[in-house]
Every structure is written in C-alpha cells, then in structure tokens.
Amino acid sequence: MITQASSAESESGPAQQAWSRLLRAAAATKRELAAELQEAHGISITAYEALHVLSTAEDQQLKRGVLAERLALTPSGVTRLLEGLEQAGLVEKAACATDLRVSYARLTDAGRERLRAASCGHTGSIRALFERHLAPGEVEQLAELLGRLPGAQEEEGDVCPAAAAEVAAVADASSERTP
Amino acid sequence: MITQASSAESESGPAQQAWSRLLRAAAATKRELAAELQEAHGISITAYEALHVLSTAEDQQLKRGVLAERLALTPSGVTRLLEGLEQAGLVEKAACATDLRVSYARLTDAGRERLRAASCGHTGSIRALFERHLAPGEVEQLAELLGRLPGAQEEEGDVCPAAAAEVAAVADASSERTP
C-alpha cells in the first residue's frame, strides 16, 4: 500500500461508505446529466423533474407544497423554480377554489411539449449512464434500496382529493378518476 | 387508484426510478445531516468530507486537484471550499517542491481536532440514518452499488508519489511508504 488509505472511506463502516458514495455519485451524475439537458433543451434537471412530476399528476397539476415534497425541495425552492418555469410558459399558476392559501402549479401545453421533446433523450442518457456501470438487475436493486431512504418515499396520499376535485371541475373535468 | 400515477416515476424504467430516487435521497439526507453538522460543529458536509479525506491522506495533505476528484467537486469548487477552511485555520496551503503550479491542502492541528470532535456524532448520525431504513446487509449492498457509479470510484492511483515524496521530505518525513 502506498497511501495509508486509498479512499475517503478508510476504516469507517458501511454506512459512512454508502453515505459518501451517495454524495459523490449524486454530484457527479448530476453534473453530467445537467450539462446535457441544459445544452439540448435549456432546462435544469430539477425543472425536468418538475415537469415530469406534474405530467403524471391528476389534471397535470399539483399543490406547490406537494410538488416540494415530491422533488425534495423546500417550499421556497419550489417558489423559485416555478418562478422560472412560469416565466418560460411551461407551467402556470392555478388557484384553489376551497382554500385561498394554496396555489397549484399546472403544466401548460408548452410545458407538456417541452417535456415530451426532452424526455426521450434524457431518459436514454439516464439509462445509458446506469447500465454502463450496473447490470439491469442491479439497477433495480439500487432503485429499491434508494427508495427506502428519506426523500424518496413521499408518494401517494398527498393529493387532497376533495379540493383537487373542485379545482379540477373549474378547470378541466375531462380526467379519468376511474373508481 | 385515485391518481393516474402515484409517484414521479410512473411508467419509466428502473434506471429512471433509480435516478430520481438517487436525486431525492441525496437531497433529503443532505439537508438533514447538514443542519445537524452545521449546528453542532459549524461546518458544512463538504467541509467535513474534505477534512476527512485529508485526514486519511498521506501526510494529511493532498493536491487540490486530487481533492476535487475525491469530493466530486470542480477545481473552482475546491478553491472556494479551501478558502473557507484556510480562513478558519483548519487547512493550510503547502507548496509543491517540484511543480510550482500545484499547491497542496494540508490538514492543520486545528483541523484534525475539529474533525475528531465532529466525527463521532456525525458518523453516528449517518449510521443511524441508514440503519433506520435499511438492514445492515442492505447498507453494504447499497454502498457497493453506489461505488460503481461515476464519482465514487476515483480512488487510488492519484497520489503522484514522486512529487508527494519531495514535499513530504520538506514537511514531515515520518510516513510509512513501505516498499
């Protein structure tokens, strides 16, 4: 051995190792994909994620607070993010009929289009990135493990069905809330 | 099902799922641990990582560029980071005897002490965080998988033994460069 410890992980336990690798993997992959996405479609990773999250939401809209949770951002982070997306016309504000405090972020047609345009290349890059380093089964395994960490499991149960229904009625009642 | 898709991951493949979970897990855990570390010891996560990396390096010093790789930062990020750490007296600059362009970052006694003070609590929090969500074997598995992603594998082979040796001679020749 030339160095006392070859990596930053040295004698620390598996949790420390997982932690530092999580930080670095996130930083490195983010930088790589961000450059590509910005270059090709002029949006940041977070913006893409936001568009994607909205596109999968009922009526393509979400309370700002819920969006914050879904993206693991703080409320103020969402305000700033949407500020940009609204200015770009990709997202629009919508009021809530039952609670004047809440405001929804709704995907516009332009936003939907931009997402569609970006999604193919971006998801391809993501897949390529992961599959370059991991076997398919391992990718799933990784997803499963990461899914149990904080930040990733805030899913379902946040939709405020009652209020959402009312707003939906105002805006566009064509959704398929199947029962 | 009430919503069309309960999470941002919807119909996308495992790679997309892994990716978005990676982003969120990193964001969420980082925020949590950063607050704690800042509160308790007045340093950021990156600063802690830097101190830790340096502490495991030969002679507790590293070329700034190498430090950048190890932390998955850009060179400019390292310059700014060290700016702060140097001002705080936790790290000091050291010149390289053989190449005037390079400058080393070296842990000071104060830095070593600060790291020591912070490390117990911080590593404990990390372990707690991971073990709260994953079984011990899963933590190792996660570490292994993350270790194969970009950013995490830049280890060993960067030490520039020749130059390091010369600087070491100037500063402190007590290292165990065995063979």
Add this chain to the structure above:
DNA sequence: GAGCTATAGTTGAGTCTGCAAGCAAACTTA
C-alpha cells in the same frame, strides 16, 4: 366572532457550486 395557533406560500439575504475565462508554470517540439 375575537383571538390563537397552524398552514401555504413568498421574499430577502446568504451559501455553495459551476462554467468560462484567465494566468502561470511545465512540457513538447522543432
């Protein structure tokens, strides 16, 4: 229904980090 407390979101100020450009030292090549 007047006050309390809780919740949703925004805003000001600051931190961290990156990119692009710049500078200086080292290396290459003729």
Add this chain to the structure above:
DNA sequence: TAAGTTTGCTTGCAGACTCAACTATAGCTC
C-alpha cells in the same frame, strides 16, 4: 531555446437552494 500546448489553479459572474422572517388565510376555542 523559443514557440505552442497542456496542466493546475484562481477569479468573475451566474444559478440553484436554503433559512428565517413575513403575509395571508384557515381552523379552533372560548
């Protein structure tokens, strides 16, 4: 040894987020 190139680091500027403080609305309790 004088270009020309590459490498290591720093700097100016900008973007993305956060925290803390604030506003406005809701909901509760008496």
